[in-house]
Amino acid sequence: MKTDWLWLGQVTMAALVNVSFAFAVGSTFFAAWLRADARNQAAPARAAWLRAQRSLRAAAFVLVVALAMWLLYESAAISGSALPAAFGVVPTVLAQTHVGAAWIVAFTGSVVLLIAAFVDGGPLRDGVSWLAIVVVSAGHAALGHAADAGLVSAALGLHTLHVLSASVWSGIVIAGGLSVMPALGTSAARGVLIRTAGQVSSLALFAVGFVLATGLFNGVRGTGGSLAALAHSAWGHVLLLKLVLVLFAVVLGGLNRISTLPRLKRTASTADARDFANLLYLEGLLMIGVLVVAAALAHSVPGYVMIG
Template sequence: MSDDFLWFAQTAFAAAADIAFACALGALMFRVWLSREQAFAPLSPALAGWRRAARIGAGAASVLVLCSFASLWLEAAAMSGAPVIKAGASLWLVATGTHAGIGGSVSLAGSVLLWLAAVSDRPASAARTGLAACAVLIVAAGKSAVGHAADAGAFSAAEAVQALHLLATAGWGGVVIAGAWVLPALDTSTARATLIRLTARMSRAAMVAVALVIATGAFNAWRGTGGSPGVLMSSAWGHALLVKLGLIAAALLLGALNRWSGLPRLQRSAATADAHTVINVLRLEALLMAGVFVAAAVLSRSVPGASLAG
């Protein structure tokens, strides 16, 4: 098995895991919001949205568990030098005896907890929401120990910032990607009021997440470049970062378009055409956010520019 294939497989599963994590988190947020709307009631006009959010959450959490295990398996293959199909022999040693393996194991454990919280289609209770919140924190902590932040050492400030960055990015991307699936189920005249309220909540949550993404992302970028912007153009890591920044900028523009134009117009008119406009812009933003997660996975598997410059 070639190193190039192994790198590609690790990157692909990392990207899929990040997207699944974001979707699971976004679906959880929508379920909490829809619970406040009593959308789980049999006669609720928003029942279709509730059911869709439940399906997305359970499906995304299932994919996250599978991708987390696959990533840990591939890490064992990479560290042991064994063929992928035989990496199971060294899986336990890597999972318990290396920093990256322990981080992957923590992430996998958090993924299982998140799956347990997501598989139920019952209304979001305080206990289940608390379990899901703990699971999300565990997943983010585990993921932060697998990437470049781990170079600074276990429980370092770099890992803490990276964990917060992962949470913020998943929160932003999650409400956008999950929203692109959930909101169309509310695109009826009887559920229009719920759609408007959820879009407003989603917009406010995304604003908070974006602020955290920018702050933590700036720190990570500075750390990755070592304070030397020249590495952005002279390394594959820098090229991936520029692509990621470009996708984020485009997603921000679409989000701003919905927040400052589409949503106010929809709130004033409650018209079907305006609802379609908001949803279609959201779908485009969701595609860009998926690209952001792919670029982030490439970054995590590339040598930082500062290391190459040094």
């Protein structure tokens, strides 16, 4: 792994792609969950729904820009040219490499997601948005090491599921903790907050199961079945850091689900609502860290290669 300016640029753009995509996925969920409660201009959930809409639009826009910038850095890395000269290499990368084909899929999905974000909400918008999210997940997965097994392979299929489930989990936590849930902090919105908190907790638990199962497969594949790859490669060290952050996030999510949420349902108190929101906020910060580390991991040589 050569940590030069070009690698740092690739990782930075990849991290921005990861975070913005997760934010868009989470905001899509919140926009759908809160739509019925936000129809009236004076509805307590109106402010939270508007935040979800704005977050979705902003995140989808950043996703499109970050993918475009990532392609430029990737073209420079493939050609060995300076960044300004990489503009001339982009058409070749798109036409002649699997990276180009995967990028076209991911970018097309992100553009559709951005367009859908500016359409009035409804079942059709939701359907188009989710189709775009699946397409982005597939393209995103094919940009990583999983595509080494082929564009039609079990490894790529499982990694697509990993990207999708990880984006759902991290997305509802990040969008909820940093943007939407604080707008449900008033006592008038307490009923909506309790119901939405339950939806967040249940969906996160479901997504975590897929993340851990598919992540285990990716980890075994990346180490080649040897624990030496974890201890004696930079890739292994980055993976261990990611696992530690994921573990802390799972603990915070578990505390919210097992302790704070049941207490909030019993009391509907401001203090318990604040505790849930604070834990969700901390979990969201951890998940941003996980997504940044995941970007570095995707741009590192797998452990089994580095140890031969």
